[in-house]
Amino acid sequence: MTNQVKTVAITGGASGLGKAMALRYARAGWGVAIADIHEERGAATLQELKDLCGDACYQQVDVRDASAVEAWRDTILERWGHIDVVINNAGIASHGGIAESSLEDWEFTIDINLMGVVRGCKLFSQVMKQQGHGHIVNIASMAGLIHSPEMNSYNATKAAVVALSETMLFELAPFGIGITVVCPGFFQTNLAESTRSPDSHAQAHVSKMLATSDITADDIADQVFTAVAGNQFMLLPHKTYRNTWYWKRFMPSLYNNKMGQYGAKLAAMRRQT
Numbered sequence: 001m002t003n004q005v006k007t008v009a010i011t012g013g014a015s016g017l018g019k020a021m022a023l024r025y026a027r028a029g030w031g032v033a034i035a036d037i038h039e040e041r042g043a044a045t046l047q048e049l050k051d052l053c054g055d056a057c058y059q060q061v062d063v064r065d066a067s068a069v070e071a072w073r074d075t076i077l078e079r080w081g082h083i084d085v086v087i088n089n090a091g092i093a094s095h096g097g098i099a100e101s102s103l104e105d106w107e108f109t110i111d112i113n114l115m116g117v118v119r120g121c122k123l124f125s126q127v128m129k130q131q132g133h134g135h136i137v138n139i140a141s142m143a144g145l146i147h148s149p150e151m152n153s154y155n156a157t158k159a160a161v162v163a164l165s166e167t168m169l170f171e172l173a174p175f176g177i178g179i180t181v182v183c184p185g186f187f188q189t190n191l192a193e194s195t196r197s198p199d200s201h202a203q204a205h206v207s208k209m210l211a212t213s214d215i216t217a218d219d220i221a222d223q224v225f226t227a228v229a230g231n232q233f234m235l236l237p238h239k240t241y242r243n244t245w246y247w248k249r250f251m252p253s254l255y256n257n258k259m260g261q262y263g264a265k266l267a268a269m270r271r272q273t
């Protein structure tokens with residue numbers, strides 16, 4: 001190790017939850033590396049990080065590109081000599097029925113929301129195995145546990161991230177690597193901007209859903225920080241959605257009834273338009 005500062009690497013760190021987590025770690029005195037495709041927001045976030053902790057870097061990285069993620073990882077290693085925590089956070093929104101969504105939107109969503117996480121886990125776990133320590137955080141979603149209609153590719157990618165995280169939990173623990181999977185419900189960020197959908201109203205719909213939250217990205221960032229420190233595996237930050245998850249597991253007929261009613265309501269709306 002070149003020095004003993006603790007280090008965190010965050011994908012999608014220029015906005016929303018990624019930025020909130022970057023600032024949270026910076027406030028705690030960690031060295032913070034963020035990667036994002038949004039150059040302008042990346043530069044602005046880097047400035048805020050430098051003002052807070054002075055020990056931060058930003059790299060423009062598309063998580064769809066394995067060699068770019070690998071180069072970013074190596075830059076971090078050159079700078080600090082080790083990586084304590086990686087947070088695979090970059091993601092996009094997608095919305096639409098199975099019959100209507102294009103296969104191109106499916107592939108695009110999978111490439112970022114699932115394969116982006118896979119690339120981060122693969123490349124950073126290689127280093128962490130060599131170090132004999134580290135912690136991987138994957139930002140999934142409540143959509144990975146509760147699968148509402150008309151969110152096909154989003155639900156599928158987030159459920160896959162939960163499955164991957166659980167797989168790694170038991171595979172990597174013997175190498176000193178902890179895993180946390182985060183499953184938030186809706187909260188206010190710029191996520192709606194990225195919405196892939198066959199429906200031209202989808203972005204407005206996603207924006208409306210994000211605005212319903214009673215907790216903020218900063219609240220979730222605090223919870224992530226604490227969960228990693230305590231080596232907690234699953235984090236469900238929203239109380240309301242946590243309750244729905246308990247219904248699904250322990251009162252499945254009630255859950256199926258509610259979800260059935262929601263599906264019927266959506267179908268009736270679609271028939272009218």
Ligand SMILES: NC(=O)c1ccc[n+]([C@@H]2O[C@H](COP(=O)([O-])OP(=O)(O)OC[C@H]3O[C@@H](n4cnc5c(N)ncnc54)[C@H](O)[C@@H]3O)[C@@H](O)[C@H]2O)c1
Nearest residue numbers: 012015016017036037062063090091141186187189190191
């Ligand atoms: N906001 C919510 O309600 C919500 C709920 C559950 C889960 N999430 C998840 O939280 C994570 C963060 O999203 P957010 O809500 O902060 O949205 P956001 O749009 O504010 O932030 C996402 C960031 O990821 C970046 N990004 C997108 N594609 C990328 C790529 N190919 N390579 C690198 N960076 C890329 C974007 O530029 C953006 O800065 C996502 O994985 C999202 O699915 C969000």
